[in-house]
Amino acid sequence: MELRLIHMGDLHGHLVPRPHLRGDHPGLQGGLARLYTLVQRLRGEHGNALLMNTGDTVQGGAEALFTRGQAVVDVLDRFGIDAFAPGNWDYLYGKARFLELFGPGSDGHGGCRWGAVAANMFDADTGAALLPPWRLLDAGGVRVAVVGLSSERAINALGPWATEGIRFTGDAAELGPLLETIRNRETPDAIVLLSEFGLAKNLLIAERHPELAAVLSSDMHEETREPVVARSGVLVSEVGQDGTRVGQFDLLLDGGRVREWRYRLHVVDDTLDEDPAIAACVEAVRRPFVSGPGFRPHEDPISGAILQTPIDTIVGHACVGLHRSGFAQDPVPAAVHGTSSQYLAEAFRRQARADIGHMRGFRYGTHVAAGPIRLEDLYHYMPVGPQIAVGRVKGEAVLADLERSADGVFSPDPFKWTGGWLDAYAGLRFELDAGAPAHARIAEVHVQRYGQPGWMPLEPAAEYRVAGYWYSRQPGKIGSLDVGAAQVLRGEDGEVRDACDVVRDDLASAPADPDMAGIRLAAPLPAALHGNPEIQPLQGAMRPAGGP
Numbered sequence: 001m002e003l004r005l006i007h008m009g010d011l012h013g014h015l016v017p018r019p020h021l022r023g024d025h026p027g028l029q030g031g032l033a034r035l036y037t038l039v040q041r042l043r044g045e046h047g048n049a050l051l052m053n054t055g056d057t058v059q060g061g062a063e064a065l066f067t068r069g070q071a072v073v074d075v076l077d078r079f080g081i082d083a084f085a086p087g088n089w090d091y092l093y094g095k096a097r098f099l100e101l102f103g104p105g106s107d108g109h110g111g112c113r114w115g116a117v118a119a120n121m122f123d124a125d126t127g128a129a130l131l132p133p134w135r136l137l138d139a140g141g142v143r144v145a146v147v148g149l150s151s152e153r154a155i156n157a158l159g160p161w162a163t164e165g166i167r168f169t170g171d172a173a174e175l176g177p178l179l180e181t182i183r184n185r186e187t188p189d190a191i192v193l194l195s196e197f198g199l200a201k202n203l204l205i206a207e208r209h210p211e212l213a214a215v216l217s218s219d220m221h222e223e224t225r226e227p228v229v230a231r232s233g234v235l236v237s238e239v240g241q242d243g244t245r246v247g248q249f250d251l252l253l254d255g256g257r258v259r260e261w262r263y264r265l266h267v268v269d270d271t272l273d274e275d276p277a278i279a280a281c282v283e284a285v286r287r288p289f290v291s292g293p294g295f296r297p298h299e300d301p302i303s304g305a306i307l308q309t310p311i312d313t314i315v316g317h318a319c320v321g322l323h324r325s326g327f328a329q330d331p332v333p334a335a336v337h338g339t340s341s342q343y344l345a346e347a348f349r350r351q352a353r354a355d356i357g358h359m360r361g362f363r364y365g366t367h368v369a370a371g372p373i374r375l376e377d378l379y380h381y382m383p384v385g386p387q388i389a390v391g392r393v394k395g396e397a398v399l400a401d402l403e404r405s406a407d408g409v410f411s412p413d414p415f416k417w418t419g420g421w422l423d424a425y426a427g428l429r430f431e432l433d434a435g436a437p438a439h440a441r442i443a444e445v446h447v448q449r450y451g452q453p454g455w456m457p458l459e460p461a462a463e464y465r466v467a468g469y470w471y472s473r474q475p476g477k478i479g480s481l482d483v484g485a486a487q488v489l490r491g492e493d494g495e496v497r498d499a500c501d502v503v504r505d506d507l508a509s510a511p512a513d514p515d516m517a518g519i520r521l522a523a524p525l526p527a528a529l530h531g532n533p534e535i536q537p538l539q540g541a542m543r544p545a546g547g548p
Contacts, residue, residue, distance in 0.1 A: 001142045001189050001254075004046040006039055007239050007247035008053050009196075009218035012060025012089070012364045013072055013383060014242040015282050017270075019369045021321040022330075025267050029244040032075050032282055033274035038246055038266055039079060040275070046250070048140035051080060053114060054218035055087025055150070055196040058101065060242075060364050062311045062379035063289055066298035068093040069101055071285040076114070078278060082137055084114035085194035086121075087218055088151035088419065089364070092158070092384060093301060095165040103130065117148030117194065119174045124167040133178055136186055142253065145188040147178060149195040149205075151219065153419055158302075158384060159474045170415070172197070172205050179211050189253050192216065199224070199238045200414035200538040206234035213258050214249055219419075220536055221325075221363050227263045228530045235261060241364065244268050289376075302385025302471075305498040311376035316507025318343075320514070322377075323367040324421070327533040328525040334421060335409055335536040336432065336519060340365055340381055341424035343514040347506035348467040348499075349426040352390035352489060355450050356398065357426030358468035358479040361405060363419075373507060378500040388502045389470035391483025396460035399445060401481055402430065406441040410434040412540035421536065423480065425518065429455060433522035434541035443522075469499065 017031035043049045057076070058069030069090075084102070091098050100106065106113040112131055119133035134147040152170030155162040175193075182191060190213040195202050198219035206215050210232035221241040227249070228236045235258065239245040245265055252260040287294035291310040298307040309315075324338025332338065341359045349357030366380035401423070408418030422432070430445040446455040447464065458464075468479035476484050491497050526537040 003142045003251045004049040005249040006051045007216045010056045010241040011243045013064035019367045021323045021367045022325045030242045033279035034272040036275045036278040037272045050082040053084040056089045059089035059092045065383045081114040083146040084116045085148035086150045087196040118150040120169040121150045122167045143188045145182045145191045151196045206230035300385045305496045314372045315504045316373045318512040343512045345424040345426035347503045352467035354465040354467035356466040359424040361421035361423045382499045386469035386499045389486040389488040390467040391486040392463045395458045402442040403439045410541040412542035429518045431520045
C-alpha cells in the first residue's frame with residue numbers, strides 16, 4: 001500500500017510571504033496562497049495523500065492576535081487539513097477560546113476542527129481529555145491511525161493564566177498503552193504521530209516506539225532536508241517555520257510497517273503561483289488591518305491596547321537584516337543570538353532608560369530585510385500582547401537568569417529545555433560556554449549603566465534597572481525576572497501602550513542597528529548529528545567528562 005503524508009507546521013500566523021535572510025534559498029518565501037498551491041499539487045500527484053498540521057498556527061502576527069486566531073483559521077479552513085496537533089502557542093487566547101476553535105463540535109459536525117488530536121492534554125478539574133487522543137483516517141483505502149501530542153508545557157512568556165484549566169503531561173507516557181490499543185483494535189496500515197514536543201524529544205520518542213511509521217514534528221523550527229531515521233527505523237521530520245517549508249513523505253507500507261520511503265522538503269517560494277481563491281481570502285482577512293477604506297481600530301485581547309495604525313505602515317528602517325534563524329555553525333547561531341531579538345532588547349532599554357534590556361528567546365519571529373520596517377513586522381516579533389516596564393533587580397538575579405536561560409537551551413537532556421533560545425540582553429556583555437556544566441555556562445559578565453560610558457563588571461550585590469515584557473497578571477515580573485515593583489511605560493494620557501508602540505517610538509528617533517558584540521562564544525556549538533544543519537544542537541552542548 002502507498003501513502004503520501006504532506007507535513008506543514010509552525011506557521012505562526014504568517015499569511016503572506018516574507019524575506020528569507022539566511023544563506024540557504026534567499027528571497028521571498030512563504031505565503032498561504034503559495035503554500036496551498038503546493039499542497040494541491042502534492043495531493044493531485046498521489047491518490048492516497050493526507051495533509052498534517054503539527055501546531056503553533058494561530059499565533060504570530062497582528063491579524064492572528066487581534067482576532068484571537070480567527071484570521072488564520074478562516075484561511076486554513078479551506079485547506080482540507082486531515083489532522084492537527086496543537087502547539088503551546090495555540091493556547092495563547094485561553095482555554096475557552098482554544099476549545100471554541102478546536103474542541104469537540106468546532107468543525108460544525110460534532111468533531112474537532114482540522115481533526116485535532118492530543119493524547120496528553122486534560123481538563124485540570126475533571127481530568128477528562130480535551131481532545132481525542134487519536135483518530136483513524138482512510139486515504140484511498142489505506143487505514144492510517146493518527147496520534148497527537150500537544151506541547152508538554154504552558155506558555156512561559158505569559159505565565160500560567162494562558163493555559164489555566166488545562167493540564168499537560170510531558171513524558172509521552174500515554175503513548176505506549178495507546179499504541180497497543182490502536183494496533184489491537186484497529187490493525188491500521190500505519191500509525192503516524194503528530195507531535196509538538198520538538199525534534200530532539202521526538203527523536204527520543206521514536207526510539208522507544210518502533211510501531212510508529214513516522215513522527216511529524218514541530219516546535220524547534222528545525223529543517224530536516226532529509227528525515228532523521230531513528231535506530232528503531234521510525235522516520236522523523238520537522239519543517240521550519242512561517243509556512244516556508246513543506247515536508248513530503250511517500251511511504252510503501254507492508255503489514256503495518258514501512259518497507260520503502262521517499263522524502264522531499266519543499267521550499268515555498270516565488271516559483272509557485274498563488275492560488276487565486278486563497279489569495280482572495282488572505283486579502284479579505286487582512287483588509288481590516290491594512291491601509292485603505294476597510295481599516296478599523298482593534299483592541300488587543302491580552303493588553304487592551306488599541307491598534308490605531310494600519311499594519312502595513314512603515315514605522316522605521318533597519319540598517320541590517322533583522323532575523324534570528326542562523327544554524328549552529330553559522331557566524332550568528334539563532335540558539336545564541338539574533339539581530340531581531342538584540343534590537344528589541346536595545347529598544348526597550350533606551351525607551352525605559354534602563355541599564356539592561358531583556359527580550360525572551362522566542363523561536364518564532366520573522367525576517368526583515370535591511371530597509372523599511374512595517375508595523376506588521378513588529379507584531380510578528382511581539383504578537384503576545386506585552387507591555388514594557390522597568391524595575392530594579394540585583395546583579396545576582398541577572399546572573400541567575402543568564403544561567404537559567406543557557407541551561408534551558410543547552411542541557412544534554414532535551415526534556416529539561418525551557419522552550420526557546422537564549423534570552424537577549426542589551427547593556428550586557430558576557431562569555432558563553434555552552435558545553436560547560438549546568439549553572440556554569442556564563443562568565444565575564446559586564447554591564448554598561450544607562451547614560452554612562454564604559455563597561456564595568458556586573459556586581460552581584462548591586463542594583464540595576466531592567467526593562468522588558470510586563471503583564472498585568474504578573475505585576476512583579478519583567479520578562480523572566482522578579483522585580484517587585486515595576487514602572488509601566490504608558491502613553492501621554494496614561495493609555496495602555498504595547499511593546500510594538502514602544503519600539504515604534506525607538507524607531508522614530510533612530511534606525512535599527514543592533515550591537516552584536518555582546519556575546520562571546522568560548523567554543524563552537526556542537527556539530528550536527530544527522531546530516532541536516534541544526535539550529536539548536538539536538539543533544540544539547542554538554543561536553544563529556546574529561547573532554548576538552
